[in-house]
Amino acid sequence: MFPDLSQVYDSTSATLTGGNRVERRLSDLAGCFQDEAAWKALVEESDPLLYAVTAVEPENHAGGLHYGLGVLYPGRVGEEYVMTKGHLHTWRDAAEVYIGLRGEGAMLLEDWESGESRLEPLRANSIVYVPGNTAHRTINVGSEPLVYIGVYPAQAGHDYAAIAQRNFRKIVVSRDGAPSLQDR
Numbered sequence: 001m002f003p004d005l006s007q008v009y010d011s012t013s014a015t016l017t018g019g020n021r022v023e024r025r026l027s028d029l030a031g032c033f034q035d036e037a038a039w040k041a042l043v044e045e046s047d048p049l050l051y052a053v054t055a056v057e058p059e060n061h062a063g064g065l066h067y068g069l070g071v072l073y074p075g076r077v078g079e080e081y082v083m084t085k086g087h088l089h090t091w092r093d094a095a096e097v098y099i100g101l102r103g104e105g106a107m108l109l110e111d112w113e114s115g116e117s118r119l120e121p122l123r124a125n126s127i128v129y130v131p132g133n134t135a136h137r138t139i140n141v142g143s144e145p146l147v148y149i150g151v152y153p154a155q156a157g158h159d160y161a162a163i164a165q166r167n168f169r170k171i172v173v174s175r176d177g178a179p180s181l182q183d184r
């Protein structure tokens with residue numbers, strides 16, 4: 001039998017029919033932001049919702065694909081822009097495609113072996129290819145919600161532990177109102 005083959009998304013409301021929605025608040029990103037005092041103060045004040053992902057997982061075999069619609073809200077923690085936890089795929093070879101739908105964002109990519117980092121724009125009409133063996137984190141550098149879709153192999157898996165042990169080498173901060181890639 002066919003699984004659910006079609007879904008409908010709306011980039012304004014950042015909704016997707018079907019799928020499971022997972023929400024992440026600021027408190028879920030312990031240890032991610034450089035300015036720990038700013039992180040703690042904001043968690044104690046309101047612990048805002050940072051992002052939500054609605055994932056559709058039609059098949060789990062080796063050739064299958066999963067995809068998710070993400071909405072990442074704007075804001076800053078200290079000078080650092082609001083971002084996702086970031087992960088490597090458990091199956092390190094698994095690549096991913098991100099399609100920007102709305103808002104002004106960027107993908108922070110880090111080759112996990114060499115540590116080489118890049119910042120790629122993610123906005124409406126842009127597509128970012130995330131190669132295998134590359135840690136990836138999505139960042140909202142604008143003032144409205146960033147909405148995107150990610151498509152990845154069903155067996156990719158999410159390895160958050162590797163990032164918890166060794167955070168990304170670079171951070172993205174606001175400098176004179178513009179995003180700037182800096183050493184952590």
Ligand code: S6P
Pocket residue numbers: 053068069070084085086087096136137138150152156158
């Ligand atoms: C999954 C894909 C996205 C992220 C989402 C949230 O492979 O990369 O759907 O899960 O952007 O980010 P994170 O780092 O919290 O999973």
Ligand code: ZN
Pocket residue numbers: 087088089096136152
């Ligand atoms: Zn991924």
